[in-house]
Every structure is written in C-alpha cells, then in structure tokens.
Amino acid sequence: MSGMREELGRSGEDGRGPEAQGGVGYHVGVGGSTDGPVVAGSYNVVVDARHGSVVTVERERPAPVRRDRISVLPRRTREPLGREAEAAALTAAVAAEGLVRLCGPAGVGKSTLLRHVARGAASGPDGVVFVSAAHRQVADLAQEVFEACYRTQGYAPSRADLRGLLTGLRITVYVDNADLTIDQLRELTDLVPDATFVLAGRDSTPIGDGAVHHLAGLGQDVAARLLTRALGRPLHDAEHATAVDLWQVSGGNPLLLLRAAGVAGSGRQELPPPAAVGDLLPLLLDQLDEAARKALNLLATLGDAELATVHIGALTGEPDPAGVCDRLTGLGLVTPGEHGYLCAPGVVPAVQRRDDAAIPVDGLCRYFTRWVGDPATTPAQVAAHSRAIERVAGLTTDAGLPELTVALGRAASPKLAHSLRFDAWGRTLSRGWVGARRAGDREAEAYFTHEEGVRSLVTGRWVVAGALLAQAGVLWHVLGDQRGSAAATDAHRFLPPELQPPGRIDVPEHPGPGEGDTPDIVAEHMADLDHAVPEPPSPATFDSVDAAYSGTDPSSFEMPPDPGPPSPPADLTTAPGGDFGVTANAGSAAPAGAVSTGATGATGATAATGASAAAAAAQGTSLLTMFLVGLAVVGTIAAVAYNKNKEEQALGNWPTVSGTGIANDWQTGITGAAAPTITSAPPTGIAGTWEIYQDAFTIEESGYGAYVYRTECGDSIQLSGDDTQVSGQAPVRTRDSAGASCGPIIGYNAVTFTMGAGPDTAWWTETMPPDEAELRTCGGYCGTTTLTRVG
Structure with missing residues (x-):
C-alpha cells in the first residue's frame, strides 16, 4: 500500500502524470479530508461512516465564485489518422454554437476525434469542459460541470440553484459516451442553457435543431496508412490486395483494422485474410x-x-x-x-x-477495500473508480462472499458522499445493502438503508426517503444503536408535512422476532438503484400530493406538535401543525413529534390509514409494523405525484426555491441574467484575509491550486493543494538582536491550511520534520490553531 500511495501522490488523483491528464492545471472534485460536512441544496450533511449521516438545514448556503479560467481538457491521445475533413467540419459546427452530435458505430473513432477537437478547437468565450457520461446520470455530470466552472467547497446546489449558477456561461461542453436518453440529454443541456454541447455517442437521434455528424469508417487509402503504421513497416506486395479486402469487410472500422495488424505483427508474417475478421480476437489473445x-x-x-x-x-x-x-x-x-x-x-x-x-474476486475486493479506506485516497479518486467498485461489489456477492461486499461498501460510501457524486454513491449503497442482506448483517443493512434515506432526502426523492429513514430508524432501534436511531429521526423531520407522521410512534422497548422486517417499498428501491428516468404517469393523477410541496424549501416545513401519550392506531390521521425550528445533531434527544423509544426511535413517512392499521392489528403485528404497512400504502399512492415531480425536474421545469428561511443575497438576479453576478460575493475558499491571535495575514491565489502568503519578515510562503486543503513549508527564524522574531532562518516547518465546516473558519497546522527534532525545538510554532476569516 505504501508504494501505491506514493504513486498516487506523484501522479495526481488517478495515477496518471500531468501529460496524460491533458495538462489540466487543477483537478475537479472534492479531494482530501472526509471529516467535514457537505452541503446539498439546503441540507448540511455530516457524513458518519458508522452510525449513519446526520442532516440539518443549511440556512446560509455557500456562495460559489466563478473561476477566472474554465479549462478542463481531455487526456492527450494520438491525432486521429485521416480525419482532417471530419475534424474541420466538427470544429465549424462548434464555432456555430448550439448543440452538435457526433455519432457512429463502436470502434469507429468517435472518442478519439472528440478529444482531438476538444483540445484543438477554440473554446467558448468562457472556457471549455470535457466530461465522460459513461455509466453516469445527469446529476453527477452537472455537478462535474459546476465544479469545473466554480470554486466551491463541498457544495452540490439544488437543481434550481444549479441552473441559475450555470445560466449565462458560454462554455463549450464536450460529452463523451453520451448514450443517454433524449430526456436525459435535454435535462443536461437545459441546466447549462447558454453552453455549446458536443455529444459523442452511438445514437443519432437529433435533439431540436442540433447538428448531427455521422462518423463513417476510414477511406481505402487511409485504411492502408493505418495498417502500415500499426505494423511498423510497409505492406508487402501481396498484402495490398488483402488490405483492400480487409477494408471492405471491416467497413473501414479502425478498431478492426488495428486488430488485423496486431495479428500480423504478433508472430504472423502477413495480414490475416478477410475471412478471419470474425476470429481476430481469439488469434490476438493466443499471442x-x-x-x-x-x-x-x-x-x-x-x-x-x-x-x-x-x-x-x-x-x-x-x-x-x-x-x-x-x-x-x-x-x-x-x-x-x-x-x-x-x-x-x-x-x-x-x-x-x-x-x-478468472481473477480471484476475494483478493480484488480486499484490495479495493484497503485502497478506498486509505486516508491518502481522496473522494475524487474513489468517485473516478466508482464503476470498478460497483463491479467488484457485485462480483463478490455473486461469488458467495457478501461480507466482503459489505466491507467494501462501507469503506467507499463516506468518500462517495464527500465526492458529491450522489448517483454513484447510491449505486454503491445498493450493492452494499444487497450484500448485507445476504450476509445477514443487520447493522450494515441499517447503515446502507439510512445512508440511502439521507441521499434520497437531499436529492429530492422525498417519498422514498421517508420510507427508508423510517426503516433505518427501526433497524437502529432493534440493534440498540441510539446514535443511529437519533440520526434517522432527525433527518426524517426535514420531509414535507404531507410525509410527516401526525403523532409520536412508540417503539416497543423489547422488539419481537419480526421487528424490523423490510417493507416492499424499501426492498424494491434498495435492490435496484440505477435511477433510470421514470415513465411519465397519466396527467390526470398529478394534482394530489405534488401541489402541496413542489418547490417548497425544506426550511419552511412545519413540524407537528407533540401530542403527548401515544394515541390508538385509529387516531393516526390527526392533521399536522406547529412550528419548525429544531437543529439536528447526532446523539441528540428526539424532538417533539418524533419517535419515542426509551432510547431513540424513528419516525415514518406518512400516517397509516385506519383500514391499514386495523388490518395490521388483526394480524397481531406491532404498532411500529402497522405504521410501516401504512407507510408502504401511502408511499405507493404518493409515488405518482413523486414521479410527476421528477418528470418536471428532468425536463428542466425546476421550481424556483421560495427562499423562505434561507435567503441568499448572491442568488438575487442570477436566474435569467445575461451573466452571473456572484463574483463579487464574499470569499468562501482559501484565498482571503485570516486572523490568528489578533494578527491578520492574507492568502492570495497565485495559480490553479497554488496560493501564497507573505510573513511579517518578508518571507513568501508557497502553498499548493485544492479548494479545501493546501500545504507547504514555512521558515522558522531566531530572534534578532533587538528581540524581534525575524532573525536568521534555522529550519522549516511543514504547514497545512484546512478549510473548516463553514466559509469563515479554517485550521492552521504546523509541524516540525522528524529529522530536525534533535537540531532545534519547535519554537512555539507547532500545533493546530483556528483561523477566522476577516476579509
């Protein structure tokens, strides 16, 4: 592991050097520590890898600041052979702005051409961003574009805020592997309405007035050149006719031609005959x-x-x-x-x-579990390998080793949450949950259910969030985990009033053998978290629940009052009311109107109907089980409105946040404006003026991921890192003859600047290198000190 850590530290977040990364000056994503909270929309989430994450409402959301230079380029690849005309046509289409689609069959060279044009064509007036949509949903892609355009720390805006932030940005967005549905593509392009999108994928279905460029196979002469280059020698006289035949059979597909040349160059003397095109892969693998x-x-x-x-x-x-x-x-x-x-x-x-x-999947899973859990592995690195983690988790479960799947899922989940790639987080939670169920690990099942409940809450899937958090609370209670139970209860309070229980639910102090059984709505959701766009429901069913809270900010929700002693099941239909204003913290006591457990329990998502409660009572189930049965019934009905809400969101009709309870000065005037007006917002990143012991110093940004500050002795201290943490070396001086502390330099301390939970707090840590411990003392400089932003 130490060798791998050193390699990652040298090469960047993905193990590649600067040249392979395309010369990008900064890396996009949340790197470094996973200790601090993240902000998703109006929610502040403190990620807890053991007892489940804690949610509060963020009254003052972060104010992102536009990057001076938006430039995220693809990795450098070899220039495509013989594609000069296609590159010129694509470049001209990009210059005309709008939406451009590059389509063609597998292996024809779409990705190579797209990368070539992205690196060579003029970018939009505000910059260029390259992303890959392979196995990714729109939310994660949009978050990546946002982080490419703004300096931000652990912040994922709501859809409404995100569109406002990205409106007015005239960037060129290149999307490789853009094999998304039409609705998904419309959603993505609507979130950055003034951008020029260039989409490479197999589908050629046009979107609106967008231009479609079909990439065909190589011409005969270019195909011969490709074979010559791949062979590293000129074609023999007898091979010219074979090359023509291969070109015709392959349709000029560069991938098939490369394989044919590979067979010839791996032990054979001549190109394979056209009849062998179907057997190229076995021939190559044998050699x-x-x-x-x-x-x-x-x-x-x-x-x-x-x-x-x-x-x-x-x-x-x-x-x-x-x-x-x-x-x-x-x-x-x-x-x-x-x-x-x-x-x-x-x-x-x-x-x-x-x-x-065959590769032993147990060793593969243990390797990734160690790597993901290594403190040196950043959330951005884990997010970049989320698909590999999903695959390994599935293979391990299928191999009958679900306990290894659980270990991998629990190691990866906190860092995926901090990466703000919430769809990738959800898929890993799903695989971990399946592994936990097969392993009979109730604690892990509670954890994955809880985290998916939190994820669903902060991404606006409120109906299913209610069911998941209720079930997590039950499981935590059965396990005797008071902190987990309190976290589930507190998170549940931020659901809309329609999904709040009207009274307190008392959980039996000594649960029965069937307590905590998983309702169908929870099991079906957790078993398949691919999050495909739902089919649009009938328009006639849209008005019931959706109108009650669509577009409502969570900070404006009202909590039901404490009704006192628990009421009979028939009284569970009492209407909610009261005031909202409780801050959620892990381990806090349950608020009024929440579950009372003797420890701390969990609330459900809705009130059970009288009929459901009576039926459950007839079957001898507990009060809590009756509540969950009712939850499933009401959740099924409310899902129609939920789907409508999600359909409108997918089409870009995201309601504007009302601002009730969470006003933002910087948000005024963004939506619909010709250009963002938030660059004058108060600083939120590392750059700024900070106070320590009533002394102030200023950190200035000197480049992408590079900062500098000057000491009172005139020393220039260089710091490097990302938007959340930077480090460098500071000189240690002796006192001069006048008693001032600017004498000769006697050594250097390692310094680290880490942003705190809010934009105005940070920590300054200074340590002395171990090899200098015998040469000098720390001189009072070492340790960690809290900094406060003053400008």
Missing part, C-alpha cells in the same frame, strides 16, 4: 505475453469499468503497467479513458470464454 494477458484478464473481470494504471500494476505485479496498456491499445484490445483503461468493444466476452480469464 499475448504473460504481462499483457494478466492486465487484460483483470480489465475483462471488471467488464466496462475503467481502471487506472496504478491499480493495474498493483494487482498484476507488472512494473510497467502503462507500457503494457499502450501495447494493448495498439492491438485494439483496450481503450484509454480519462482515468485509465478499459476493455475495447467485444473484448470482455472473448476473454471470459478462455479458461485463464
């Missing part, structure tokens, strides 16, 4: 050396997931994994992505049919 075979088997085990070379080297023992992957790329067997490599189309089934393709 691979041991290092290439191990790397390819590993990638095939992960299916369609991308893996950084640092992990390929660690898992295969290969000292030069980048060189091996480059060779496999030249053979048309793997494809470079933004964070590493993945199998090329058609390779996975071909490899899996071979006897030597």
Whole structure:
C-alpha cells in the first residue's frame, strides 16, 4: 500500500502524470479530508461512516465564485489518422454554437476525434469542459460541470440553484459516451442553457435543431496508412490486395483494422485474410505475453469499468503497467479513458470464454477495500473508480462472499458522499445493502438503508426517503444503536408535512422476532438503484400530493406538535401543525413529534390509514409494523405525484426555491441574467484575509491550486493543494538582536491550511520534520490553531 500511495501522490488523483491528464492545471472534485460536512441544496450533511449521516438545514448556503479560467481538457491521445475533413467540419459546427452530435458505430473513432477537437478547437468565450457520461446520470455530470466552472467547497446546489449558477456561461461542453436518453440529454443541456454541447455517442437521434455528424469508417487509402503504421513497416506486395479486402469487410472500422495488424505483427508474417475478421480476437489473445494477458484478464473481470494504471500494476505485479496498456491499445484490445483503461468493444466476452480469464474476486475486493479506506485516497479518486467498485461489489456477492461486499461498501460510501457524486454513491449503497442482506448483517443493512434515506432526502426523492429513514430508524432501534436511531429521526423531520407522521410512534422497548422486517417499498428501491428516468404517469393523477410541496424549501416545513401519550392506531390521521425550528445533531434527544423509544426511535413517512392499521392489528403485528404497512400504502399512492415531480425536474421545469428561511443575497438576479453576478460575493475558499491571535495575514491565489502568503519578515510562503486543503513549508527564524522574531532562518516547518465546516473558519497546522527534532525545538510554532476569516 505504501508504494501505491506514493504513486498516487506523484501522479495526481488517478495515477496518471500531468501529460496524460491533458495538462489540466487543477483537478475537479472534492479531494482530501472526509471529516467535514457537505452541503446539498439546503441540507448540511455530516457524513458518519458508522452510525449513519446526520442532516440539518443549511440556512446560509455557500456562495460559489466563478473561476477566472474554465479549462478542463481531455487526456492527450494520438491525432486521429485521416480525419482532417471530419475534424474541420466538427470544429465549424462548434464555432456555430448550439448543440452538435457526433455519432457512429463502436470502434469507429468517435472518442478519439472528440478529444482531438476538444483540445484543438477554440473554446467558448468562457472556457471549455470535457466530461465522460459513461455509466453516469445527469446529476453527477452537472455537478462535474459546476465544479469545473466554480470554486466551491463541498457544495452540490439544488437543481434550481444549479441552473441559475450555470445560466449565462458560454462554455463549450464536450460529452463523451453520451448514450443517454433524449430526456436525459435535454435535462443536461437545459441546466447549462447558454453552453455549446458536443455529444459523442452511438445514437443519432437529433435533439431540436442540433447538428448531427455521422462518423463513417476510414477511406481505402487511409485504411492502408493505418495498417502500415500499426505494423511498423510497409505492406508487402501481396498484402495490398488483402488490405483492400480487409477494408471492405471491416467497413473501414479502425478498431478492426488495428486488430488485423496486431495479428500480423504478433508472430504472423502477413495480414490475416478477410475471412478471419470474425476470429481476430481469439488469434490476438493466443499471442499475448504473460504481462499483457494478466492486465487484460483483470480489465475483462471488471467488464466496462475503467481502471487506472496504478491499480493495474498493483494487482498484476507488472512494473510497467502503462507500457503494457499502450501495447494493448495498439492491438485494439483496450481503450484509454480519462482515468485509465478499459476493455475495447467485444473484448470482455472473448476473454471470459478462455479458461485463464478468472481473477480471484476475494483478493480484488480486499484490495479495493484497503485502497478506498486509505486516508491518502481522496473522494475524487474513489468517485473516478466508482464503476470498478460497483463491479467488484457485485462480483463478490455473486461469488458467495457478501461480507466482503459489505466491507467494501462501507469503506467507499463516506468518500462517495464527500465526492458529491450522489448517483454513484447510491449505486454503491445498493450493492452494499444487497450484500448485507445476504450476509445477514443487520447493522450494515441499517447503515446502507439510512445512508440511502439521507441521499434520497437531499436529492429530492422525498417519498422514498421517508420510507427508508423510517426503516433505518427501526433497524437502529432493534440493534440498540441510539446514535443511529437519533440520526434517522432527525433527518426524517426535514420531509414535507404531507410525509410527516401526525403523532409520536412508540417503539416497543423489547422488539419481537419480526421487528424490523423490510417493507416492499424499501426492498424494491434498495435492490435496484440505477435511477433510470421514470415513465411519465397519466396527467390526470398529478394534482394530489405534488401541489402541496413542489418547490417548497425544506426550511419552511412545519413540524407537528407533540401530542403527548401515544394515541390508538385509529387516531393516526390527526392533521399536522406547529412550528419548525429544531437543529439536528447526532446523539441528540428526539424532538417533539418524533419517535419515542426509551432510547431513540424513528419516525415514518406518512400516517397509516385506519383500514391499514386495523388490518395490521388483526394480524397481531406491532404498532411500529402497522405504521410501516401504512407507510408502504401511502408511499405507493404518493409515488405518482413523486414521479410527476421528477418528470418536471428532468425536463428542466425546476421550481424556483421560495427562499423562505434561507435567503441568499448572491442568488438575487442570477436566474435569467445575461451573466452571473456572484463574483463579487464574499470569499468562501482559501484565498482571503485570516486572523490568528489578533494578527491578520492574507492568502492570495497565485495559480490553479497554488496560493501564497507573505510573513511579517518578508518571507513568501508557497502553498499548493485544492479548494479545501493546501500545504507547504514555512521558515522558522531566531530572534534578532533587538528581540524581534525575524532573525536568521534555522529550519522549516511543514504547514497545512484546512478549510473548516463553514466559509469563515479554517485550521492552521504546523509541524516540525522528524529529522530536525534533535537540531532545534519547535519554537512555539507547532500545533493546530483556528483561523477566522476577516476579509
């Protein structure tokens, strides 16, 4: 692990060097510590890896500040051969602005051409952003675009705020692997309404007035040039006719031509005949050396997931994994992505049919669990490998080792939450929950259910959030975990009034054997968290629940008053009312109107109907079970309105936040404005003036991820890192003859500046290098001190 940590520290967040990362000056994402809270919309979430995360309402949301230069480019690849005309046409379409689609079959070179144009074409007036949509939903893509455009710390805006922040930005957004549904593409483009989108994918369905560019195979002459380059030699006289036949059979597909050249260059003397095109993969696999075979088997085990070379080297023992992957790329067997490599189309089934393709999934899972749990592994790194983590979790469960799946899921969940890639977080929670159920691990089941409840709450899926948090509260109570039960109860209070229980639910102090059984609404949701766009329900059913709270800010919700002693089941239909104003903290006592457990319990999502309660009582179930039965019934009815709410959100009709209880000065005038007006907002990042012991100093941004401050002695201290934490070295001086502390430098201390939970608090940590401990004392400089922003 130490070697891997050193490699990650040298190469960046994904194990690649600066050149491979396209020369990007800063990395997008939340890196570093996972100790602080994150803000999602109006919610403040303190992530707890053991007892479940705690939620409060954020009255003053962060004020992001526009980056001076928006430039997130793709990794550098070889210039596409013979695509000059296509590149010129695509560049002209981008210059005309609007929406551009680049489509074509697998292996034809869409990604290569898109990366080439993204790096070479003029960017939009405000910059350029390159993202990959492979296995990602719109919310995660939009968050990545937002972080590319703004300096922010642990903040995921609500959809309404996000659109306001991104309106007026004339950037060019290149989206690779954009095989999304039409509704998803419309949602994404609507969130950045003034951007020029260039989408590369297989689908050619036009969107509105967007231009569609079909990428065909290479011409005959270019195909011959590609074969020559791949072979590293001129074609023999007898091979010219074979090259023409291969070009015709392959349709000029560059991937198939590369494989044909690979077969010829891996032991054969001549190009394979056209009839062998269908057998190119088995022929290539037979000729691979041991290092290439191990790397390819590993990638095939992960299916369609991308893996950084640092992990390929660690898992295969290969000292030069980048060189091996480059060779496999030249053979048309793997494809470079933004964070590493993945199998090329058609390779996975071909490899899996071979006897030597199996990789021990237990070792694979333990490796990723250690890596994810390593404090040196950042949330951004985990998010970049979320698909690989999902695949490993599924394989481990299928192999009959669900306890390993649970360990991986619990290690990955906190960092995915801090990465603000909430869809990737949800899929990992789902796999962890399935593993927990199969392993019979009730504590892990409670944890994954709780975290998915919190995730659903902060992303606006309120109906299912109510069911999940209620079930998590039951499980925590059965387990005797008071902190988990309190966290579930407190989070549940931020649901709309329609989803609040009208009275207090008393949980039996000694639960029965069936207590905590999972309702269908919870099991069905947790078992499949791919979050596909729901089918639109009938328009005739839209008006019931949706109108009650659509567009309402959670801080304006009212909590029901404490009704006193628990009422009979028939009285569970009492109307809610009262005031809202309780702050949620882990381990706090249950608020009025919440579950009373003797410890702390959980509330449900809605009131049970009298009929449901009576039926449950007839079956001898507990009061809590009756409540959950009613919850499932009401949740099913409310899901129609929930789907309507989500459909409107997917089409871009996001309601404007009312601002009740959480006014933001910087938000006024954003939506619909020609350009964002928030750059004059108070500073929220590392740059600014800070006070320590009544002395103030100023940190200035000197570049992307680089900062500088000057001491009273005139020393310039360089700091580097990201938006949340920077570090550097500060000189230690002796006192001069006059008693001032600006004497000669006697050494250097390591310094770290870490942003706190809010924009106006930070920590300054100064430590002395171990090798200097015998040469000097710390001089009173070492330790951690709280800083306060004063400008």
